[in-house]
Amino acid sequence: MKRMYPVVTSLVGLGLLFGAGAAGAATTLTIGTVNNGDMVRMQSLAKVYEDRHPDVLLNWLVLDENTLRQRLTTDITTGGGQFDIITIGAYEAPMWGRQKWLMPLESFSPTYDVDDLMPNVRKQLSVDGTLYALPFYSEGSITYFRKDLFAAKGLNMPAEPTWSEIRGFAEKLHDPAHGMYGICLRGKAGWGENIAIITTVVNAYGGRWFDEKWEPQLDTPEWHQAVNFYVDLLSTFGPPGPSSNGFNENLTLFNAGKCAMWVDASVAGAFVTDKTQSLVPDKVGFVKAPRAVTDKGSSWLWTWSLAVPASSRQKQAAFEFIQWATSKEYGDLVAQRYGISAMPPGTRLSTYTNPDYLANTPFARVTQEAIQTANPDSPTLKPVPYTGVQFATIPEFQAIGSMVGRQISGALAGFGRVDEVLHTSQGAARRTMKRAGYYDTK
Template sequence: MKKSFAARTAFGLGLLLGSGSALAATTLTIGTVNNGDMVRMQALSKTYTEQHPDVELRWVVLEENTLRQRLTTDITTGGGQFDIITIGAYEAPMWGRKNWILPLEKFSPTYDVDDLMPNVRKQLSVDGKLRALPFYSEGSITYYRTDLFAAKGLKMPEEPTWTEIRGFAEKLHDPSKNVYGICLRGKAGWGENMALVTTIVNAYGGRWFDEKWQPQLDSPEWSQAVNFYVDLLSKFGPPGPSSNGFNENLTLFNAGKCAMWVDASVAGAFVTDKTQSQVPDKVGFVKAPRQVTPKGSSWLWTWALAVPSSSKQQQAAFDFIQWATSKEYANLVAKRYGISAMPPGTRLSTYANAEYMKATPFARVTQEAIQTANPDSPTLKPVPYTGVQFATIPEFQAIGTLVGKSISGALAGSSKVDAELKKLNESVQRTIKRAGYIK
């Protein structure tokens, strides 16, 4: 029987297995999101357990907002329900500084840490030490139906503005044929609608806070951006857009119902998959829309795997997350699902692979989106926070959720944008003041 990697390797905190001893039967509980790539990971994990018969995997697969709530509660209370958690560039540095998740060191010689994309690795590190391993990374990009554009004699620019996108949406919107001008996230959540809305605000020159941590939601830039978003999606989007997040819009796009869609670059593998999409050969890919500035117009996000400090199976958990984020795993995905399905945005070698670049029409725009995003300088005007589509402070999760619910309500027609933004600005100011950011 192949000796487990966990029996050969020391873990980051110096936890060692006894020399020559065999692992007892180990159950790893994995909390992850119900995105397509994670569902694939669950399906392919049988390969891992066949190689590691001493390990059993228990999966808890949840919708994005629910997952975040469950993991945040567990990690902050030291509940120990999970051995492996799926988190992102928002949580990793903050939870790492509090030592809620373990530093990751002493990798397998074949893992090749230096192959991880620098911009991605930086987002998951504290003081130069990785606290999570990237499963896939994404920017936001624009998807559009090349056949619908051609039929109307339209040409999509490589770097469209939101004004241009609106013009296209108006011309392509045809509900009588079940085709909507544009699909965008409307479902409330700091990582759902607010991921998109924040990039629109950034593109209009806005920001969450000024240099003195004063909230800016009542600024002209926020008003312009949010009113534009609500008007665009209300007039040229599908019915009930306030219920649609990433997965719902992916389903709509794959069914041929969206002329355009601005969302995560990771969807490229699904919209071009002939087994999932009705329009796999009719999709074009360009940068996310800009407006007065390109700064912060495309988000940067990484879904990553981490090991909570409360796990009782730390070494076995580290073993698994190395496998799931390795070149070996990427090659397994390519073999089972095709080379374009390899987890995107994490490894330099993926984009140095000529076969991958040739076979993957969204690879170039994905690579550019990830490499050019700058969380340290995300907006036109200076800000005191890092993060493109979020502010990396503990309070943002609650703030973003609150704002997301209000904007989703405005999209559903239950309130007026400017009145909501004024109330939200006051609420956010109270939160920030209580937290001590404003003296």
């Protein structure tokens, strides 16, 4: 597991970047965020905000994804008020917005240009047209592959690969004796970790989480085929101990030149092509996420965003900061410090009309297409009553997804058979849905 970052405190203030008022007493903003590279970068760039706003104290809590979600969910549902700014996604934003647990975001600074936000992204963070979070970066899932290894073996990666083709490539490229693994995929348990990739595999094989009557569909032929395929693929051609690897761990492996292929979030493009972080920055190719019987739901849609809890006592100051952190100006700052391809991807239309960005960012087009073509309102081959590609936007999904993720991660580690795990998970999911009142089983 990637190390947890300590709480970092620094002085920043509330000046005139977006037309805020004059200096006054220090205001403390507590920010809960995830330890992904872009968020860690945001924390380091906050010195610029410090210089312009000397009267606000930023208190950072940077955690791994699973731990952050637990902390934020507990705090927001109990009105604990521990945070002024939280990092959430397309799962939480609409549900928490409807519950009035988040501040509605209105009256933007004229310089913010809210209409520049990608419509498909903006929709995922809104309730009845009102934003409840601002997108920091957005992603689809795509396929990363080593162009040099493919060329050496005389292999050609299609622009729209199938999972069957991916398995064939993994078999030919797997060379553990020389530290090369055919494929890297998330295996770490978590509804936002292994379940993200597993759900897209299930979708590609024609599966779904629930039918139209909210009956769980885990013990169906589509789920059995997809999950057995996933476990066999990763346990046969993946790195050792794949059940311990999430996004950050696989990114480290890929950047170290250990993975011939990797299917994961498009946001990693900026890191695998960064010469200061990757050993293979000029050897990476990018194509769509794999499909199977369908391409519906084969690529996920996710947005890491910044929101202000309704329980915050510093709402206006928090709103000013999240505007800065998701603004065009912030994107320009990232480009100046880290290179234009490091700009937060997938959030603004203007990013993808910028000729310099397109010319210097080889993953730009595949990222844009993945985000724009994902359809959370119709994510699967068969009809479903929920929205969301790699999750179902209902409160119960967090518990169900986490439970199923643990079960499948265990099977990947050799503890239990997939078919047994899915049968057990089906019963547990059904009990959860029954208790929640989704249907009457009389």
